[in-house]
Amino acid sequence: MDSYQINKIQIRQLGPAQTPSPLEVKKYYFVDDGEQVLMASTVRELKKQNDGGPFSFEMAGPRRNLYFQPAATVCGIVSCGGLCPGMNDVIRSLVMTLCHGYGVPRIIGFRYGFWGLSAEGTASSIALSPETVKHIHEDGGTCLGSSRGPQDVSEMVRTLEKSEVKILFVIGGDGTMKGAAAIKQEIERRQLNIGIVCIPKTIDNDLEYVTRSFGFTTAVEEARKAIAAAHVEARGAMNGIGLVKLMGRHSGFIAAHAALSSGDVNFCLVPEKQFILEGEDGLLRKLELRLLKKHHAVIVVAEGAGQDLLFDGDESDKDRSGNVRLRDIGSFLQEKILSSCAEKKLDVTLKYIDPSYIIRSLPANALDSAFCMVLGQHASHAGMAGKTGMMVGHWNGHFTHVPLEMVVGRRRLLDDETWQRVLEVTG
Ligand SMILES: Nc1ncnc2c1ncn2[C@@H]1O[C@H](COP(=O)(O)OP(=O)(O)O)[C@@H](O)[C@H]1O
Numbered sequence: 105m106d107s108y109q110i111n112k113i114q115i116r117q118l119g120p121a122q123t124p125s126p127l128e129v130k131k132y133y134f135v136d137d138g139e140q141v142l143m144a145s146t147v148r149e150l151k152k153q154n155d156g157g158p159f160s161f162e163m164a165g166p167r168r169n170l171y172f173q174p175a176a177t178v179c180g181i182v183s184c185g186g187l188c189p190g191m192n193d194v195i196r197s198l199v200m201t202l203c204h205g206y207g208v209p210r211i212i213g214f215r216y217g218f219w220g221l222s223a224e225g226t227a228s229s230i231a232l233s234p235e236t237v238k239h240i241h242e243d244g245g246t247c248l249g250s251s252r253g254p255q256d257v258s259e260m261v262r263t264l265e266k267s268e269v270k271i272l273f274v275i276g277g278d279g280t281m282k283g284a285a286a287i288k289q290e291i292e293r294r295q296l297n298i299g300i301v302c303i304p305k306t307i308d309n310d311l312e313y314v315t316r317s318f319g320f321t322t323a324v325e326e327a328r329k330a331i332a333a334a335h336v337e338a339r340g341a342m343n344g345i346g347l348v349k350l351m352g353r354h355s356g357f358i359a360a361h362a363a364l365s366s367g368d369v370n371f372c373l374v375p376e377k378q379f380i381l382e383g384e385d386g387l388l389r390k391l392e393l394r395l396l397k398k399h400h401a402v403i404v405v406a407e408g409a410g411q412d413l414l415f416d417g418d419e420s421d422k423d424r425s426g427n428v429r430l431r432d433i434g435s436f437l438q439e440k441i442l443s444s445c446a447e448k449k450l451d452v453t454l455k456y457i458d459p460s461y462i463i464r465s466l467p468a469n470a471l472d473s474a475f476c477m478v479l480g481q482h483a484s485h486a487g488m489a490g491k492t493g494m495m496v497g498h499w500n501g502h503f504t505h506v507p508l509e510m511v512v513g514r515r516r517l518l519d520d521e522t523w524q525r526v527l528e529v530t531g
């Protein structure tokens with residue numbers, strides 16, 4: 105393979121891995137650091153990587169030799185940001201793999217996101233064991249709790265040091281990855297031997313190098329139910345309109361995939377694709393034409409869509425993590441549609457459904473649960489091997505190790521191919 109000059113994306117290692125893994129060889133297949141997963145999956149992508157490429161990721165999996173001695177390793181787990189189906193599955197998988205597989209004696213669960221690592225929050229941390237986590241995957245959310253908002257990075261590292269944590273597993277989205285990268289930098293600055301291993305959590309599916317993030321299929325499944333309800337309501341009235349708002353701050357994956365899986369959506373609005381309201385090509389006119397022809401319509405809107413129509417340029421309204429608070433596109437559309445139809449003397453019935461938090465707080469479905477289980481296993485293997493400053497990714501059908509630098513500050517957006525399919529299915 106080396107003759108093809110594959111550029112391996114390097115993952116940082118705390119030190120040489122010299123402790124033989126206690127995992128049973130019969131049960132596990134071991135993966136060498138040299139095993140690589142290609143970044144490109146098509147010839148077109150391969151060609152795009154011409155300058156210096158092709159690139160490849162380190163493949164995830166149990167290593168024959170470990171950096172940490174399991175019996176002397178304390179691990180920590182923290183979950184941050186918005187909730188997502190499957191967080192408990194990931195926590196459970198980490199605990200089961202670390203305890204049963206490696207024999208790690210102590211796992212600390214830090215409560216309510218990065219706050220749990222602050223001087224104030226650390227007192228509330230809990231001990232995690234197979235016994236305490238065995239049923240958590242039956243519930244939505246995270247048994248550790250989560251939070252938004254900044255914490256002092258050096259204080260968080262001091263907590264890790266004081267609690268003798270050797271590997272911190274961080275479950276979170278784009279904001280969390282920035283936080284984890286900052287913690288890793290501080291660890292390096294202080295020349296400590298603490299590993300930081302992240303597991304990507306995002307209901308929006310907007311993290312790079314994760315084909316499909318956990319909880320996403322659960323969210324789409326539930327979103328489809330909301331769309332089905334909107335469709336029934338729309339068909340149940342003359343000129344009925346079903347309007348469904350779904351999560352998706354910057355990326356419209358949930359809206360697009362829910363529309364694709366439903367087949368009943370006539371208008372799908374996502375943050376990546378600008379749309380206009382007024383004029384012959386505007387949404388209002390297109391909706392009117394649809395109602396005149398079919399007498400019902402279903403609209404799905406991602407929360408981040410059409411912000412340019414609402415936004416007054418004031419970016420000061422932010423949540424505690426610094427994410428700009430979006431304006432409510434659902435209510436805005438409802439109002440605009442009703443007033444435009446009234447003006448045109450078109451008698452309509454509009455039902456607005458916003459299932460956002462219902463979708464996010466569910467337990468994971470079977471597919472997501474299984475996915476979470478593997479993410480937790482691979483994160484445990486990477487951590488014990490001494491990998492740090494990385495996230496477990498999923499790319500080209502394989503689980504991978506991705507350096508945090510490749511994820512931080514980037515965002516995965518809806519691809520043209522998916523969008524094309526949405527246009528086809530919505531007509
Ligand atoms: N540059 C950063 N340095 C330190 N912490 C950060 C940074 N960016 C985000 N965080 C923290 O990461 C946590 C999660 O971020 P947030 O944006 O709320 O959720 P998500 O990880 O789901 O995107 C928050 O506590 C936030 O303050």
Ligand SMILES: O=P(O)(O)OC[C@H]1O[C@](O)(COP(=O)(O)O)[C@@H](O)[C@@H]1O
Pocket residue numbers: 185186187277278279305306307308351352353407423464
């Ligand atoms: O109301 P909250 O909890 O702040 O979260 C709302 C946001 O959280 C999300 O569900 C997920 O965002 P994060 O990945 O940043 O946690 C977004 O879709 C939504 O905009």
Ligand SMILES: [Mg+2]
Pocket residue numbers: 185277278279
């Ligand atoms: Mg985020």
